[in-house]
Amino acid sequence: MATPVTDPKPVLDKPLLHYGRRALERMAPGTPQPEYKLLEISPLTPHIGAELGGVDLSRPISDELAAELRQALLEWKVVYFRDQHGFTHDNHVALAGVWGEPEVNPFFPKSETVGVSRLAKDAMAVGQENIWHSDHSFMAAPALGSVLRAVEVPPAGGDTMWADMGAAYDNLSEDMKARIEGLTAVHDWVPSWGATMTEEQIAHFRQTLEPVEHPVVVRHPVSGRKTLYVNEPFTTRIVGLPEEENRELLDTLVLQARIPEYQVRFHWQPDSIAIWDNIAVQHYAINDYFPLPRVMERIAVAGVPLS
Template sequence: MAMSAVSPASILDKPLIHFGRRVLDRTAPGAPDAEYRFLDVLPLTPHIGAEITGVDLSKPIGEDLAGELRQALLEWKVVFFRDQHDFGPDHHLALAAVWGEPEANPFFPKAETPGVSRLAKDAMAIGNENIWHSDHSFMAAPALGSVLRAVEVPPAGGDTMWADMAVAYDNLSDEMKARIEGLTAEHDWVPTWGSFMTEEQIAGLRKNLPAVQHPVVVRHPQSGRKVLYVNEPFTTQIVGLSDAESQELLSELVLQARIPEFQVRFRWQPDSVAIWDNIAVQHYAINDYYPQRRVMERIAIAGVPLS
Protein backbone atom coordinates (compact mmCIF):
# COMPACT_ATOMS: atom_id res chain seq x y z
CA MET A 1 0.00 0.00 0.00
CA ALA A 2 1.39 3.36 -0.99
CA MET A 3 1.80 5.85 1.83
CA SER A 4 0.49 9.36 1.33
CA ALA A 5 3.11 12.07 1.45
CA VAL A 6 3.19 14.44 4.41
CA SER A 7 4.09 17.99 3.49
CA PRO A 8 6.97 19.64 5.38
CA ALA A 9 4.64 22.50 6.30
CA SER A 10 2.21 20.18 8.10
CA ILE A 11 5.09 18.52 9.95
CA LEU A 12 6.46 21.86 11.11
CA ASP A 13 3.06 22.85 12.48
CA LYS A 14 3.31 20.16 15.16
CA PRO A 15 4.96 21.19 18.47
CA LEU A 16 7.71 18.55 18.54
CA ILE A 17 7.71 16.98 15.07
CA HIS A 18 10.18 19.29 13.45
CA PHE A 19 13.78 19.14 12.38
CA GLY A 20 16.67 21.15 11.03
CA ARG A 21 18.93 23.77 12.54
CA ARG A 22 18.42 24.91 16.14
CA VAL A 23 19.35 28.31 17.53
CA LEU A 24 21.69 27.34 20.38
CA ASP A 25 23.17 30.52 21.81
CA ARG A 26 25.05 29.96 25.07
CA THR A 27 24.84 33.61 26.10
CA ALA A 28 22.93 36.69 25.03
CA PRO A 29 23.99 37.97 21.59
CA GLY A 30 26.87 40.42 21.97
CA ALA A 31 27.87 39.23 25.44
CA PRO A 32 31.67 39.16 25.86
CA ASP A 33 33.48 35.84 26.15
CA ALA A 34 34.21 34.88 29.75
CA GLU A 35 37.79 34.40 30.90
CA TYR A 36 38.75 32.08 33.76
CA ARG A 37 41.96 32.08 35.80
CA PHE A 38 40.95 30.14 38.91
CA LEU A 39 39.10 27.23 37.31
CA ASP A 40 38.93 25.24 34.07
CA VAL A 41 35.76 24.67 32.07
CA LEU A 42 35.02 21.50 30.08
CA PRO A 43 31.81 21.98 28.06
CA LEU A 44 29.42 19.01 27.86
CA THR A 45 27.36 20.61 25.08
CA PRO A 46 27.96 23.81 23.11
CA HIS A 47 25.42 25.83 25.12
CA ILE A 48 24.41 24.13 28.39
CA GLY A 49 26.37 22.20 30.98
CA ALA A 50 30.08 22.18 31.79
CA GLU A 51 32.35 20.28 34.14
CA ILE A 52 34.53 22.51 36.32
CA THR A 53 38.02 21.23 37.16
CA GLY A 54 40.88 22.59 39.19
CA VAL A 55 38.68 23.41 42.20
CA ASP A 56 38.59 21.70 45.61
CA LEU A 57 35.24 22.68 47.13
CA SER A 58 36.37 21.64 50.60
CA LYS A 59 38.76 24.62 50.64
CA PRO A 60 37.70 28.19 51.43
CA ILE A 61 36.19 29.96 48.42
CA GLY A 62 37.82 33.35 47.96
CA GLU A 63 36.09 36.21 46.18
CA ASP A 64 38.11 35.73 42.97
CA LEU A 65 37.04 32.09 42.70
CA ALA A 66 33.48 32.95 43.77
CA GLY A 67 33.24 35.51 40.98
CA GLU A 68 34.36 32.97 38.39
CA LEU A 69 31.94 30.36 39.74
CA ARG A 70 29.09 32.85 39.38
CA GLN A 71 30.24 33.69 35.85
CA ALA A 72 30.51 30.01 34.86
CA LEU A 73 27.00 29.27 36.11
CA LEU A 74 25.58 32.29 34.31
CA GLU A 75 27.31 31.20 31.10
CA TRP A 76 26.61 27.43 31.23
CA LYS A 77 23.38 27.33 33.34
CA VAL A 78 24.46 24.11 35.09
CA VAL A 79 27.98 23.20 36.20
CA PHE A 80 29.40 19.96 37.59
CA PHE A 81 32.26 18.95 39.85
CA ARG A 82 33.71 15.44 40.24
CA ASP A 83 35.62 13.75 43.06
CA GLN A 84 34.78 16.20 45.85
CA HIS A 85 35.64 13.56 48.47
CA ASP A 86 35.97 15.88 51.48
CA PHE A 87 32.83 17.87 50.69
CA GLY A 88 30.56 17.94 53.77
CA PRO A 89 27.50 19.90 54.93
CA ASP A 90 29.52 22.98 55.94
CA HIS A 91 31.22 23.08 52.53
CA HIS A 92 27.83 22.56 50.89
CA LEU A 93 26.43 25.59 52.70
CA ALA A 94 29.54 27.66 51.92
CA LEU A 95 29.24 26.84 48.22
CA ALA A 96 25.56 27.77 48.09
CA ALA A 97 26.40 31.05 49.88
CA VAL A 98 28.37 32.12 46.79
CA TRP A 99 24.93 32.84 45.28
CA GLY A 100 22.72 33.57 48.29
CA GLU A 101 20.89 32.31 51.34
CA PRO A 102 19.57 28.74 51.60
CA GLU A 103 15.84 28.24 51.20
CA ALA A 104 14.00 25.24 52.65
CA ASN A 105 11.52 23.31 50.54
CA PRO A 106 8.29 23.32 52.59
CA PHE A 107 7.52 19.74 51.53
CA PHE A 108 10.85 18.02 52.09
CA PRO A 109 11.53 16.18 55.37
CA LYS A 110 13.16 18.34 58.03
CA ALA A 111 16.90 18.43 57.39
CA GLU A 112 19.45 17.07 59.86
CA THR A 113 21.66 20.02 58.89
CA PRO A 114 19.55 23.21 58.59
CA GLY A 115 19.32 24.17 54.94
CA VAL A 116 20.54 20.81 53.60
CA SER A 117 17.81 18.41 52.45
CA ARG A 118 18.60 14.68 52.23
CA LEU A 119 16.73 12.87 49.45
CA ALA A 120 16.99 9.09 49.82
CA LYS A 121 15.17 6.96 47.24
CA ASP A 122 14.99 3.17 47.12
CA ALA A 123 12.42 0.35 47.04
CA MET A 124 10.71 1.89 50.09
CA ALA A 125 10.72 5.52 48.88
CA ILE A 126 10.36 5.66 45.12
CA GLY A 127 11.65 8.71 43.25
CA ASN A 128 8.93 10.90 41.74
CA GLU A 129 10.97 13.82 40.36
CA ASN A 130 10.94 12.29 36.87
CA ILE A 131 9.10 15.18 35.27
CA TRP A 132 10.49 18.38 33.77
CA HIS A 133 10.18 21.09 36.41
CA SER A 134 11.62 24.24 37.93
CA ASP A 135 12.17 24.14 41.69
CA HIS A 136 9.82 26.24 43.82
CA SER A 137 8.04 27.94 40.90
CA PHE A 138 4.95 27.72 43.14
CA MET A 139 6.51 30.37 45.42
CA ALA A 140 6.29 34.13 44.96
CA ALA A 141 10.10 34.33 44.76
CA PRO A 142 11.21 31.03 43.17
CA ALA A 143 14.57 29.53 44.08
CA LEU A 144 17.46 31.17 42.27
CA GLY A 145 19.37 27.91 42.04
CA SER A 146 20.18 24.60 43.65
CA VAL A 147 23.34 22.79 44.77
CA LEU A 148 23.04 19.00 44.67
CA ARG A 149 25.58 16.49 45.98
CA ALA A 150 25.64 12.76 45.23
CA VAL A 151 26.08 10.73 48.43
CA GLU A 152 25.16 7.27 47.16
CA VAL A 153 24.36 6.35 43.56
CA PRO A 154 23.14 3.13 41.93
CA PRO A 155 25.60 1.11 39.83
CA ALA A 156 23.73 2.20 36.73
CA GLY A 157 20.98 4.73 36.07
CA GLY A 158 19.81 7.67 38.14
CA ASP A 159 21.11 10.35 35.77
CA THR A 160 19.71 13.89 35.79
CA MET A 161 18.93 16.03 32.75
CA TRP A 162 18.65 19.81 32.45
CA ALA A 163 17.00 21.83 29.67
CA ASP A 164 17.96 25.37 28.67
CA MET A 165 14.73 27.38 28.73
CA ALA A 166 16.29 30.49 27.18
CA VAL A 167 17.17 28.38 24.15
CA ALA A 168 13.66 26.86 24.31
CA TYR A 169 12.25 30.39 24.05
CA ASP A 170 14.65 31.36 21.25
CA ASN A 171 13.42 28.44 19.12
CA LEU A 172 9.72 29.25 19.36
CA SER A 173 8.15 30.55 16.20
CA ASP A 174 7.69 34.30 15.84
CA GLU A 175 3.94 33.70 15.96
CA MET A 176 4.21 31.83 19.27
CA LYS A 177 6.49 34.49 20.76
CA ALA A 178 3.93 37.15 19.87
CA ARG A 179 1.10 35.04 21.27
CA ILE A 180 2.69 34.56 24.71
CA GLU A 181 4.26 38.01 25.11
CA GLY A 182 2.79 39.68 28.19
CA LEU A 183 0.86 36.61 29.36
CA THR A 184 0.88 35.52 33.00
CA ALA A 185 0.55 31.98 34.34
CA GLU A 186 -0.56 30.62 37.69
CA HIS A 187 1.72 28.23 39.57
CA ASP A 188 0.44 26.01 42.37
CA TRP A 189 1.76 23.15 44.50
CA VAL A 190 -1.61 21.56 45.30
CA PRO A 191 -1.95 19.33 42.18
CA THR A 192 1.43 17.72 42.96
CA TRP A 193 2.45 17.91 46.62
CA GLY A 194 -1.18 18.21 47.67
CA SER A 195 -1.97 14.80 46.17
CA PHE A 196 -0.18 13.24 49.15
CA MET A 197 -2.13 15.27 51.73
CA THR A 198 -5.52 15.43 53.38
CA GLU A 199 -7.82 18.39 52.80
CA GLU A 200 -7.03 19.62 56.29
CA GLN A 201 -3.28 19.54 55.62
CA ILE A 202 -3.72 21.44 52.37
CA ALA A 203 -5.85 24.07 54.06
CA GLY A 204 -3.25 24.54 56.77
CA LEU A 205 -0.43 25.10 54.28
CA ARG A 206 -2.53 27.28 51.98
CA LYS A 207 -2.33 30.20 54.42
CA ASN A 208 1.38 30.66 53.71
CA LEU A 209 1.53 29.09 50.25
CA PRO A 210 -1.21 30.51 48.04
CA ALA A 211 -1.16 30.04 44.29
CA VAL A 212 1.14 32.60 42.66
CA GLN A 213 1.52 34.18 39.24
CA HIS A 214 4.63 34.62 37.08
CA PRO A 215 5.09 35.86 33.52
CA VAL A 216 5.06 33.11 30.89
CA VAL A 217 8.24 34.72 29.55
CA VAL A 218 10.56 36.12 32.23
CA ARG A 219 13.72 38.18 32.00
CA HIS A 220 16.62 36.41 33.64
CA PRO A 221 17.68 38.54 36.64
CA GLN A 222 21.38 38.56 35.65
CA SER A 223 21.67 37.90 31.91
CA GLY A 224 18.52 39.72 30.83
CA ARG A 225 17.69 36.90 28.40
CA LYS A 226 14.09 35.94 27.80
CA VAL A 227 13.28 32.56 29.36
CA LEU A 228 10.21 30.38 28.83
CA TYR A 229 8.92 29.97 32.39
CA VAL A 230 6.18 27.34 32.51
CA ASN A 231 6.59 23.77 33.73
CA GLU A 232 4.42 20.70 33.71
CA PRO A 233 3.83 19.93 37.42
CA PHE A 234 3.39 23.43 38.85
CA THR A 235 1.99 25.69 36.08
CA THR A 236 -1.76 25.18 36.26
CA GLN A 237 -3.29 27.79 33.94
CA ILE A 238 -2.66 30.90 31.90
CA VAL A 239 -4.47 33.88 33.34
CA GLY A 240 -7.20 35.43 31.19
CA LEU A 241 -7.61 32.51 28.78
CA SER A 242 -10.43 30.00 28.68
CA ASP A 243 -9.69 26.62 30.24
CA ALA A 244 -9.52 25.02 26.80
CA GLU A 245 -7.19 27.64 25.30
CA SER A 246 -5.00 27.68 28.41
CA GLN A 247 -4.63 23.90 28.37
CA GLU A 248 -3.89 23.86 24.64
CA LEU A 249 -1.21 26.50 24.94
CA LEU A 250 0.41 25.05 28.07
CA SER A 251 0.43 21.58 26.51
CA GLU A 252 2.56 22.92 23.68
CA LEU A 253 4.85 25.12 25.75
CA VAL A 254 5.80 22.52 28.37
CA LEU A 255 6.90 20.15 25.61
CA GLN A 256 9.78 22.44 24.65
CA ALA A 257 11.91 21.13 27.53
CA ARG A 258 11.82 17.67 25.91
CA ILE A 259 13.79 18.62 22.80
CA PRO A 260 17.19 16.87 23.06
CA GLU A 261 19.24 19.71 21.57
CA PHE A 262 18.16 21.93 24.46
CA GLN A 263 19.39 19.44 27.08
CA VAL A 264 22.45 18.14 28.91
CA ARG A 265 22.58 14.81 30.75
CA PHE A 266 24.85 14.07 33.71
CA ARG A 267 25.97 10.66 34.96
CA TRP A 268 26.34 10.85 38.73
CA GLN A 269 29.24 9.36 40.65
CA PRO A 270 29.73 9.45 44.44
CA ASP A 271 30.99 12.88 45.53
CA SER A 272 29.82 14.62 42.37
CA VAL A 273 28.26 18.07 42.81
CA ALA A 274 25.95 19.96 40.46
CA ILE A 275 24.85 23.60 40.63
CA TRP A 276 22.10 24.90 38.38
CA ASP A 277 20.45 28.19 37.59
CA ASN A 278 16.84 27.44 38.47
CA ILE A 279 15.45 30.35 36.42
CA ALA A 280 17.36 29.47 33.24
CA VAL A 281 16.75 25.70 33.27
CA GLN A 282 14.33 22.95 34.10
CA HIS A 283 15.53 19.55 35.25
CA TYR A 284 14.41 15.92 35.25
CA ALA A 285 15.65 13.17 37.61
CA ILE A 286 15.54 9.91 35.66
CA ASN A 287 13.82 7.20 37.71
CA ASP A 288 15.32 4.09 36.08
CA TYR A 289 17.19 2.68 39.08
CA TYR A 290 14.36 1.14 41.16
CA PRO A 291 14.79 -0.71 43.50
CA GLN A 292 18.43 0.37 43.84
CA ARG A 293 19.30 3.13 46.33
CA ARG A 294 20.08 6.74 45.39
CA VAL A 295 20.90 9.34 48.08
CA MET A 296 21.39 13.02 47.31
CA GLU A 297 21.75 16.16 49.42
CA ARG A 298 20.38 19.46 48.15
CA ILE A 299 20.39 23.13 49.05
CA ALA A 300 18.04 25.52 47.26
CA ILE A 301 19.13 29.16 47.02
CA ALA A 302 16.55 31.82 47.84
CA GLY A 303 15.40 33.86 44.87
CA VAL A 304 13.59 37.06 43.97
CA PRO A 305 10.23 37.84 42.34
CA LEU A 306 10.37 37.43 38.56
CA SER A 307 9.50 39.98 35.90
Protein backbone atom coordinates in the same frame (compact mmCIF):
# COMPACT_ATOMS: atom_id res chain seq x y z
CA MET B 1 4.46 12.43 -18.91
CA ALA B 2 5.67 11.95 -15.36
CA THR B 3 4.31 14.26 -12.70
CA PRO B 4 7.04 16.57 -11.33
CA VAL B 5 8.19 15.61 -7.85
CA THR B 6 7.76 18.30 -5.20
CA ASP B 7 9.11 18.39 -1.68
CA PRO B 8 6.63 16.64 0.61
CA LYS B 9 5.14 18.62 3.45
CA PRO B 10 4.86 16.99 6.88
CA VAL B 11 1.36 15.88 7.76
CA LEU B 12 0.65 16.48 11.43
CA ASP B 13 -2.35 16.90 13.68
CA LYS B 14 -1.15 20.40 14.47
CA PRO B 15 1.37 22.70 12.80
CA LEU B 16 5.05 22.52 13.68
CA LEU B 17 6.32 25.14 16.07
CA HIS B 18 9.81 24.70 14.72
CA TYR B 19 11.26 22.88 11.75
CA GLY B 20 14.95 22.56 10.86
CA ARG B 21 18.12 23.53 12.67
CA ARG B 22 17.70 25.09 16.10
CA ALA B 23 19.50 28.20 17.33
CA LEU B 24 21.45 27.21 20.44
CA GLU B 25 23.07 30.25 22.03
CA ARG B 26 25.09 29.73 25.20
CA MET B 27 24.63 33.31 26.46
CA ALA B 28 22.41 36.30 25.81
CA PRO B 29 23.28 38.13 22.54
CA GLY B 30 26.09 40.66 22.96
CA THR B 31 27.55 39.03 26.08
CA PRO B 32 31.38 39.05 25.96
CA GLN B 33 33.18 35.70 26.11
CA PRO B 34 34.26 35.10 29.74
CA GLU B 35 37.83 34.25 30.74
CA TYR B 36 38.74 31.84 33.52
CA LYS B 37 41.99 31.71 35.46
CA LEU B 38 41.09 29.31 38.26
CA LEU B 39 38.50 27.00 36.71
CA GLU B 40 39.06 24.37 34.03
CA ILE B 41 35.97 24.25 31.78
CA SER B 42 34.99 20.98 30.04
CA PRO B 43 31.70 21.46 28.12
CA LEU B 44 29.24 18.56 27.93
CA THR B 45 27.29 20.23 25.10
CA PRO B 46 28.07 23.39 23.13
CA HIS B 47 25.51 25.52 24.99
CA ILE B 48 24.44 23.92 28.30
CA GLY B 49 26.36 22.01 30.96
CA ALA B 50 30.08 21.92 31.77
CA GLU B 51 32.29 20.00 34.18
CA LEU B 52 34.56 22.29 36.20
CA GLY B 53 38.01 21.18 37.30
CA GLY B 54 41.03 22.52 39.13
CA VAL B 55 39.16 23.23 42.37
CA ASP B 56 38.87 21.49 45.75
CA LEU B 57 35.54 22.62 47.20
CA SER B 58 36.46 21.36 50.69
CA ARG B 59 38.82 24.35 50.93
CA PRO B 60 37.76 27.98 51.54
CA ILE B 61 36.31 29.74 48.48
CA SER B 62 38.17 32.95 47.67
CA ASP B 63 36.46 36.03 46.25
CA GLU B 64 38.20 35.39 42.92
CA LEU B 65 36.96 31.80 42.76
CA ALA B 66 33.44 32.84 43.79
CA ALA B 67 33.35 35.34 40.92
CA GLU B 68 34.43 32.67 38.40
CA LEU B 69 31.87 30.21 39.78
CA ARG B 70 29.09 32.76 39.31
CA GLN B 71 30.28 33.51 35.79
CA ALA B 72 30.53 29.82 34.85
CA LEU B 73 27.01 29.13 36.06
CA LEU B 74 25.65 32.16 34.19
CA GLU B 75 27.39 30.95 31.01
CA TRP B 76 26.61 27.21 31.19
CA LYS B 77 23.36 27.19 33.29
CA VAL B 78 24.42 23.98 35.05
CA VAL B 79 27.95 23.03 36.17
CA TYR B 80 29.41 19.86 37.68
CA PHE B 81 32.29 18.82 39.89
CA ARG B 82 33.71 15.31 40.30
CA ASP B 83 35.55 13.64 43.18
CA GLN B 84 34.86 16.27 45.84
CA HIS B 85 36.00 14.03 48.71
CA GLY B 86 35.91 15.53 52.19
CA PHE B 87 33.05 17.86 51.23
CA THR B 88 31.11 18.57 54.44
CA HIS B 89 27.77 20.17 55.29
CA ASP B 90 29.66 23.38 56.11
CA ASN B 91 31.32 23.27 52.68
CA HIS B 92 27.89 22.74 51.13
CA VAL B 93 26.48 25.81 52.87
CA ALA B 94 29.54 27.87 51.90
CA LEU B 95 29.28 26.82 48.25
CA ALA B 96 25.58 27.69 48.04
CA GLY B 97 26.42 30.99 49.74
CA VAL B 98 28.35 32.05 46.63
CA TRP B 99 24.89 32.77 45.16
CA GLY B 100 22.78 33.61 48.22
CA GLU B 101 21.03 32.43 51.36
CA PRO B 102 19.61 28.89 51.74
CA GLU B 103 15.91 28.41 51.01
CA VAL B 104 14.04 25.58 52.74
CA ASN B 105 11.56 23.55 50.71
CA PRO B 106 8.42 23.56 52.91
CA PHE B 107 7.65 19.93 51.97
CA PHE B 108 11.07 18.41 52.74
CA PRO B 109 11.95 17.05 56.19
CA LYS B 110 13.89 19.53 58.32
CA SER B 111 17.62 18.83 58.72
CA GLU B 112 20.17 19.58 61.42
CA THR B 113 22.13 21.81 59.02
CA VAL B 114 20.06 24.80 57.90
CA GLY B 115 19.00 24.45 54.29
CA VAL B 116 20.52 21.01 53.63
CA SER B 117 17.85 18.53 52.55
CA ARG B 118 18.67 14.81 52.44
CA LEU B 119 16.83 13.11 49.58
CA ALA B 120 16.92 9.32 49.94
CA LYS B 121 14.77 7.00 47.85
CA ASP B 122 14.64 4.11 45.46
CA ALA B 123 12.93 4.15 42.09
CA MET B 124 9.60 3.01 43.54
CA ALA B 125 9.33 6.10 45.73
CA VAL B 126 6.84 8.74 44.63
CA GLY B 127 8.54 12.03 43.93
CA GLN B 128 7.85 15.09 41.81
CA GLU B 129 11.47 15.31 40.68
CA ASN B 130 10.97 12.67 37.97
CA ILE B 131 9.10 15.10 35.74
CA TRP B 132 10.44 18.22 34.01
CA HIS B 133 10.14 21.06 36.51
CA SER B 134 11.64 24.22 37.96
CA ASP B 135 12.21 24.12 41.73
CA HIS B 136 9.79 26.15 43.87
CA SER B 137 8.05 27.90 40.97
CA PHE B 138 4.94 27.72 43.20
CA MET B 139 6.54 30.33 45.48
CA ALA B 140 6.32 34.10 45.04
CA ALA B 141 10.12 34.29 44.87
CA PRO B 142 11.24 30.98 43.30
CA ALA B 143 14.66 29.53 44.14
CA LEU B 144 17.50 31.08 42.14
CA GLY B 145 19.46 27.85 42.05
CA SER B 146 20.32 24.55 43.70
CA VAL B 147 23.50 22.79 44.83
CA LEU B 148 23.11 19.00 44.81
CA ARG B 149 25.68 16.47 46.10
CA ALA B 150 25.65 12.73 45.44
CA VAL B 151 26.06 10.68 48.65
CA GLU B 152 25.09 7.20 47.41
CA VAL B 153 24.21 6.44 43.80
CA PRO B 154 23.60 3.30 41.73
CA PRO B 155 26.43 2.19 39.40
CA ALA B 156 24.09 2.64 36.43
CA GLY B 157 20.97 4.74 36.10
CA GLY B 158 19.80 7.57 38.33
CA ASP B 159 21.06 10.27 35.97
CA THR B 160 19.67 13.82 35.98
CA MET B 161 18.85 15.90 32.91
CA TRP B 162 18.57 19.68 32.53
CA ALA B 163 16.88 21.69 29.75
CA ASP B 164 17.84 25.23 28.70
CA MET B 165 14.64 27.27 28.75
CA GLY B 166 16.34 30.28 27.18
CA ALA B 167 17.00 28.12 24.12
CA ALA B 168 13.39 26.91 24.32
CA TYR B 169 12.19 30.50 24.09
CA ASP B 170 14.64 31.43 21.33
CA ASN B 171 13.31 28.67 19.08
CA LEU B 172 9.62 29.47 19.38
CA SER B 173 8.12 30.87 16.20
CA GLU B 174 7.81 34.65 15.98
CA ASP B 175 4.03 34.25 15.99
CA MET B 176 4.22 32.21 19.20
CA LYS B 177 6.53 34.75 20.84
CA ALA B 178 4.06 37.52 20.02
CA ARG B 179 1.17 35.39 21.28
CA ILE B 180 2.69 34.82 24.74
CA GLU B 181 4.27 38.25 25.23
CA GLY B 182 2.90 39.82 28.41
CA LEU B 183 0.94 36.74 29.54
CA THR B 184 1.11 35.46 33.11
CA ALA B 185 0.52 31.94 34.44
CA VAL B 186 -0.64 30.50 37.74
CA HIS B 187 1.75 28.19 39.62
CA ASP B 188 0.43 25.95 42.39
CA TRP B 189 1.82 23.04 44.43
CA VAL B 190 -1.50 21.31 45.16
CA PRO B 191 -1.78 19.19 41.95
CA SER B 192 1.69 17.72 42.62
CA TRP B 193 2.75 17.84 46.27
CA GLY B 194 -0.88 17.83 47.39
CA ALA B 195 -1.66 14.62 45.52
CA THR B 196 -0.51 12.49 48.48
CA MET B 197 -1.82 14.78 51.25
CA THR B 198 -5.00 14.75 53.26
CA GLU B 199 -7.39 17.69 53.06
CA GLU B 200 -6.18 18.78 56.49
CA GLN B 201 -2.54 18.77 55.38
CA ILE B 202 -3.38 20.76 52.26
CA ALA B 203 -5.27 23.31 54.35
CA HIS B 204 -2.28 23.61 56.69
CA PHE B 205 0.22 24.37 53.90
CA ARG B 206 -2.29 26.55 52.05
CA GLN B 207 -2.14 29.07 54.91
CA THR B 208 1.29 30.20 53.70
CA LEU B 209 1.42 28.86 50.12
CA GLU B 210 -1.35 30.38 48.02
CA PRO B 211 -1.23 30.06 44.20
CA VAL B 212 1.11 32.63 42.63
CA GLU B 213 1.44 34.21 39.20
CA HIS B 214 4.65 34.58 37.15
CA PRO B 215 5.20 35.85 33.62
CA VAL B 216 5.10 33.12 30.97
CA VAL B 217 8.33 34.67 29.66
CA VAL B 218 10.67 36.04 32.33
CA ARG B 219 13.86 38.02 32.02
CA HIS B 220 16.71 36.32 33.83
CA PRO B 221 17.49 38.45 36.91
CA VAL B 222 21.23 38.62 36.10
CA SER B 223 21.68 38.19 32.33
CA GLY B 224 18.37 39.71 31.24
CA ARG B 225 17.89 36.87 28.74
CA LYS B 226 14.28 36.01 27.89
CA THR B 227 13.40 32.58 29.23
CA LEU B 228 10.29 30.41 28.98
CA TYR B 229 8.97 29.94 32.53
CA VAL B 230 6.21 27.32 32.65
CA ASN B 231 6.54 23.70 33.79
CA GLU B 232 4.43 20.54 33.88
CA PRO B 233 3.77 19.89 37.60
CA PHE B 234 3.35 23.44 38.93
CA THR B 235 1.95 25.64 36.13
CA THR B 236 -1.81 25.12 36.20
CA ARG B 237 -3.20 27.71 33.78
CA ILE B 238 -2.48 30.87 31.81
CA VAL B 239 -4.41 33.88 33.09
CA GLY B 240 -7.25 35.25 30.98
CA LEU B 241 -7.56 32.53 28.32
CA PRO B 242 -10.59 30.32 27.61
CA GLU B 243 -10.18 26.73 28.81
CA GLU B 244 -9.62 25.11 25.40
CA GLU B 245 -7.06 27.69 24.28
CA ASN B 246 -5.46 27.58 27.72
CA ARG B 247 -4.90 23.83 27.57
CA GLU B 248 -3.62 23.88 23.99
CA LEU B 249 -1.15 26.71 24.62
CA LEU B 250 0.10 25.46 27.98
CA ASP B 251 0.58 21.92 26.64
CA THR B 252 2.63 23.31 23.77
CA LEU B 253 4.82 25.44 26.01
CA VAL B 254 5.57 22.93 28.78
CA LEU B 255 6.57 20.27 26.25
CA GLN B 256 9.45 22.45 24.98
CA ALA B 257 11.61 21.12 27.83
CA ARG B 258 11.47 17.66 26.24
CA ILE B 259 13.37 18.67 23.08
CA PRO B 260 16.77 16.88 23.18
CA GLU B 261 18.76 19.73 21.60
CA TYR B 262 18.03 21.87 24.66
CA GLN B 263 19.20 19.23 27.14
CA VAL B 264 22.27 17.91 28.93
CA ARG B 265 22.51 14.63 30.87
CA PHE B 266 24.80 13.89 33.83
CA HIS B 267 25.74 10.52 35.34
CA TRP B 268 26.33 10.75 39.06
CA GLN B 269 29.24 9.28 40.98
CA PRO B 270 29.73 9.50 44.76
CA ASP B 271 30.96 12.99 45.73
CA SER B 272 29.81 14.55 42.46
CA ILE B 273 28.21 17.97 42.77
CA ALA B 274 25.83 19.77 40.39
CA ILE B 275 24.90 23.44 40.60
CA TRP B 276 22.13 24.78 38.39
CA ASP B 277 20.46 28.07 37.60
CA ASN B 278 16.85 27.38 38.49
CA ILE B 279 15.49 30.28 36.41
CA ALA B 280 17.42 29.33 33.27
CA VAL B 281 16.75 25.57 33.29
CA GLN B 282 14.29 22.85 34.20
CA HIS B 283 15.49 19.44 35.36
CA TYR B 284 14.38 15.82 35.43
CA ALA B 285 15.70 13.06 37.73
CA ILE B 286 15.53 9.79 35.80
CA ASN B 287 13.74 7.09 37.79
CA ASP B 288 15.32 3.87 36.44
CA TYR B 289 17.39 2.40 39.27
CA PHE B 290 15.02 0.20 41.33
CA PRO B 291 15.74 -1.56 43.66
CA LEU B 292 18.99 0.29 44.37
CA PRO B 293 19.02 3.40 46.59
CA ARG B 294 19.92 6.94 45.54
CA VAL B 295 20.87 9.37 48.32
CA MET B 296 21.46 13.07 47.58
CA GLU B 297 21.86 16.25 49.63
CA ARG B 298 20.57 19.55 48.31
CA ILE B 299 20.55 23.23 49.17
CA ALA B 300 18.29 25.60 47.26
CA VAL B 301 19.28 29.27 47.01
CA ALA B 302 16.62 31.82 47.99
CA GLY B 303 15.15 33.72 45.07
CA VAL B 304 13.58 37.01 44.08
CA PRO B 305 10.24 37.88 42.41
CA LEU B 306 10.44 37.43 38.64
CA SER B 307 9.62 39.96 35.95
